[in-house]
Amino acid sequence: MRFTAEDIDGHEVARREALYGPLAEAVRELVDATIRTEVDAAAVQEVEATVRAATARLRDRQIDGAFGVRYTEDGRIMPWGNVVIGLRNPIAPPLTVHRERDRCWSEFTLGAAYEGPPGHVHGGICALVLDHVLGSASSPEKPNFTGTLTLRYRRATPLGPLRAEARIDRVDGVKTYVVGALSDSDGVTVEAEGVFILPVWAREGSTTTPT
Numbered sequence: 001m002r003f004t005a006e007d008i009d010g011h012e013v014a015r016r017e018a019l020y021g022p023l024a025e026a027v028r029e030l031v032d033a034t035i036r037t038e039v040d041a042a043a044v045q046e047v048e049a050t051v052r053a054a055t056a057r058l059r060d061r062q063i064d065g066a067f068g069v070r071y072t073e074d075g076r077i078m079p080w081g082n083v084v085i086g087l088r089n090p091i092a093p094p095l096t097v098h099r100e101r102d103r104c105w106s107e108f109t110l111g112a113a114y115e116g117p118p119g120h121v122h123g124g125i126c127a128l129v130l131d132h133v134l135g136s137a138s139s140p141e142k143p144n145f146t147g148t149l150t151l152r153y154r155r156a157t158p159l160g161p162l163r164a165e166a167r168i169d170r171v172d173g174v175k176t177y178v179v180g181a182l183s184d185s186d187g188v189t190v191e192a193e194g195v196f197i198l199p200v201w202a203r204e205g206s207t208t209t210p211t
């Protein structure tokens with residue numbers, strides 16, 4: 001498991017956010033435009049060549065494997081490759097998750113890139129979002145892992161503005177039970193409950209390391 005310390009200060013974190021955030025946002029727009037465009041064949045081929053050239057340019061210098069979770073000495077966490085919240089991940093909507101004591105919530109918009117049933121959010125994407133928001137609620141600091149996630153899809157979730165929220169129901173040793181829901185403006189579309197577990201390597205007195 002890749003947790004990497006970065007010897008950088010707040011200014012450097014901000015500089016990187018300002019550099020990579022707009023790139024990821026531009027690629028998100030590209031994905032949406034790729035799905036919805038109706039330009040002619042020549043234009044599609046021209047854009048394909050441009051995108052391939054841009055990809056090759058970025059690959060001139062890159063890390064091996066995934067981004068991992070990076071952190072600074074002063075406790076800033078940079079999960080920038082994360083598929084839900086990652087600043088550098090164009091697949092991430094991305095969500096901004098807010099916290100208040102034992103609750104977390106996020107308001108966000110899912111567009112064409114997240115479609116399953118026509119005009120509606122893919123069920124796996126609903127699970128992805130709820131897994132993350134419930135997991136975030138389960139622990140403000142230590143990294144809990146999803147043990148079991150149970151969902152009840154009450155009705156199809158339309159693409160567009162949505163809200164996900166979660167709160168701790170109870171804690172039993174290393175297990176935290178969390179409940180939550182995904183909603184649109186008409187109310188709940190998916191109910192969720194999850195058991196989030198502190199992995200062995202993060203438990204008090206553990207000498208094992210993340211694998």
Ligand SMILES: CCCCCCCCCCCCCC(=O)SCCNC(=O)CCNC(=O)[C@H](O)C(C)(C)COP(=O)(O)OP(=O)(O)OC[C@H]1O[C@@H](n2cnc3c(N)ncnc32)[C@H](O)[C@@H]1OP(=O)(O)O
Nearest residue numbers: 069079131132135136143145146147148195197198199200
């Ligand atoms: C770090 C910063 C990150 C920045 C991002 C922040 C956002 C974070 C949000 C991220 C959110 C997204 C998060 C993600 O995407 S996490 C990624 C998806 N999840 C996984 O990959 C988890 C894989 N599994 C494991 O790592 C382990 O099996 C875990 C850690 C789950 C348990 O470990 P271990 O197997 O060693 O446990 P134990 O033997 O000591 O048992 C302990 C207790 O737990 C009970 N139990 C065991 N398994 C399960 C189960 N599956 N359901 C229910 N209960 C279970 C067990 O009976 C016992 O209870 P009791 O008998 O004592 O009563």
